[in-house]
Amino acid sequence: MAKKKSALNRFFSRCAIAMMKSTSGWKQSSRTRVANWLAAVAWYAIPKRRKVTLRNLELCFPDWPAEKREEIAKGVFRNLLRAAIDHSVLIKGTREEVQNYVKFEGKEEFLKLTQEHPVIVVTPHFVGLDQGGIGINTFYRGCSLYQPQSNPLWDKVFYDARKRFSNPVLIPKSNSAMKEVIRAIRSGLSFYYLPDMDHGKRNSIFVPFFGVPAATLPMVSKLAKLTKAKVIWGIAETTPEGYTMHLSAPLENFPTDDAEADTLRITQELEKFILKHPDQYLWSHRRFKTRPDGEPSVYENL
Numbered sequence: 001m002a003k004k005k006s007a008l009n010r011f012f013s014r015c016a017i018a019m020m021k022s023t024s025g026w027k028q029s030s031r032t033r034v035a036n037w038l039a040a041v042a043w044y045a046i047p048k049r050r051k052v053t054l055r056n057l058e059l060c061f062p063d064w065p066a067e068k069r070e071e072i073a074k075g076v077f078r079n080l081l082r083a084a085i086d087h088s089v090l091i092k093g094t095r096e097e098v099q100n101y102v103k104f105e106g107k108e109e110f111l112k113l114t115q116e117h118p119v120i121v122v123t124p125h126f127v128g129l130d131q132g133g134i135g136i137n138t139f140y141r142g143c144s145l146y147q148p149q150s151n152p153l154w155d156k157v158f159y160d161a162r163k164r165f166s167n168p169v170l171i172p173k174s175n176s177a178m179k180e181v182i183r184a185i186r187s188g189l190s191f192y193y194l195p196d197m198d199h200g201k202r203n204s205i206f207v208p209f210f211g212v213p214a215a216t217l218p219m220v221s222k223l224a225k226l227t228k229a230k231v232i233w234g235i236a237e238t239t240p241e242g243y244t245m246h247l248s249a250p251l252e253n254f255p256t257d258d259a260e261a262d263t264l265r266i267t268q269e270l271e272k273f274i275l276k277h278p279d280q281y282l283w284s285h286r287r288f289k290t291r292p293d294g295e296p297s298v299y300e301n302l
Contacts, residue, residue: 009151010153013151013153013154014153017153017154017157020084020085020087020088020091021088021091021092022088023085023088024088024089024091024092024093028086028240028241028242031082031085031086031088032082032240034085035078035081035082035084035085036078036081036082038081038085039074039077039078039080039081039082042077042081043074043077048302049077049284050073050077051302052283052284052285052286052299052302053073053076053077053283053284054069054070054073055298055299055302056283056284056287056288057069057072057073057283059210059212059288059298060209060210060211060212061210072278072279072283073283075278075279075280076127076279076280076281076282076283076284077284078279079127079238079279079280080127080282080284082127082238083127083128083130083131083238086131086242086243087130087157087158087161089101090130090131090134090161090164091157091160091161091164095138095165098134098135098138098165099135099138099139100242101131101135101242101243102131102132102134102135102138102242102243102244102245103239103242103243103244103245104135104136104244104245104247105244105245105246105247106232106246106247106248106249107139107247109247109249110140110232110247111139111140113230113232113250114140114190117228117229117230117250118185118186118188118189118190118191118227118228118229118230119190119191119229119230119231119232120185120190120191120193120220120223120224120227120229120230120231120232121136121142121190121191121192121193121232121233121234121247122193122195122220122231122232122233122234122266123192123193123194123233123234123235123236124194124195124196124235124270124273124274124281125194125196125197125281125282125285126235126236126237126238126273126277126280126281126282127236127238127280127281127282128236128237128238128243128245128280129194129236130158130161130162131236131242131243131245132234132235132236132243132245133162133192134161134162134164134165135243135245136192136234136245137162137164137165137166137168138165138166139166140166140190141166141167141168141169141189142168142169142189142190142191142192143168143169143170143171143181143184143185143189143190143191143192144162144168144169144170144171144191144192144193145170145171145172145173145177145181145193145194146159146162146170146171146172146173147172147173148172148173169184169189171184178219178223181223182223182226182227185223185227185229186227191223191229192234193219193220193223195216195217195219195220195266195270196209196216196267196270196287197285197287198214198215198285198286198287198288198289198290199215199217200215200290201215201290203217204216204217204218204290205218205259205260205263206292207260207263207264207267208264208267209267209270209271209287209288210271212288212298213288213291213292213295214267214287214288215289215290216263216267217263218259218260218262218263220255220262220263220266221254221255221256221259221262221263221266222255222259224254224255225255225259230250230251231250231251231254231255232247232248232249232250232251233246233247233248233251233269233273234246234247234248235248235273237277237280238277238280286299
């Protein structure tokens with residue numbers, strides 16, 4: 001039975017990958033229409049993700065009407081499905097095609113900064129983060145952490161897409177991964193870092209994220225201090241035509257001697273970016289999975 005299920009999973013994965021790749025030459029409006037249709041199906045077909053998304057929005061925006069939270073949640077599904085389909089451009093497009101598809105603000109300043117300092121690009125979980133990361137690879141070689149996918153077929157697709165241009169250093173997540181990251185940064189490579197995931201209580205601190213205590217690694221502050229790197233934001237915005245990656249100027253007075261204050265600052269600045277495009281943030285992951293001692297799960301019975 002397990003072998004039959006595995007064979008079916010491989011079959012459907014191959015079909016989905018082939019269908020996704022086939023859209024690479026489509027107009028963006030056509031891919032967006034297909035994504036919107038798939039999102040409407042997924043809204044009912046994946047109830048767990050729908051409930052987690054709505055729960056996160058309820059926790060973070062309790063003053064919003066339920067209708068607004070549902071509207072934003074449905075927008076998240078549409079943007080997520082669109083970003084998934086849009087990977088076809090990243091997988092099959094030429095360097096020039098990807099550069100035309102993923103625009104950059106602050107590119108020249110970023111390149112100049114990398115010539116003078118190691119750089120940490122703090123890239124939160126907006127749905128276009130892969131587009132931004134692979135877009136950077138078309139003109140600059142950096143490094144990032146890599147989480148292998150449970151499905152080996154999809155894992156190969158995403159891994160190969162991230163390695164296509166400039167052969168970036170992809171460091172598999174492990175207990176020793178940060179040692180490799182530090183070595184890579186000290187060697188002169190910029191580090192593409194995702195700061196806003198729940199990695200459990202070990203090494204995390206609780207900082208408020210839209211008023212809700214969230215387990216957060218104080219890694220940006222610690223890495224910057226260890227490597228003397230400059231820290232910038234990399235915010236991936238989904239646009240009607242493609243994507244825009246906003247690369248900021250270096251954060252001033254960062255890091256300080258207070259890693260917790262630095263982490264709170266990063267979180268508060270992230271909140272401001274999210275409020276500009278709340279339906280482009282990955283609300284579907286369980287950001288508040290780890291709770292402070294004595295607090296019950298916020299995802300009970302979902």
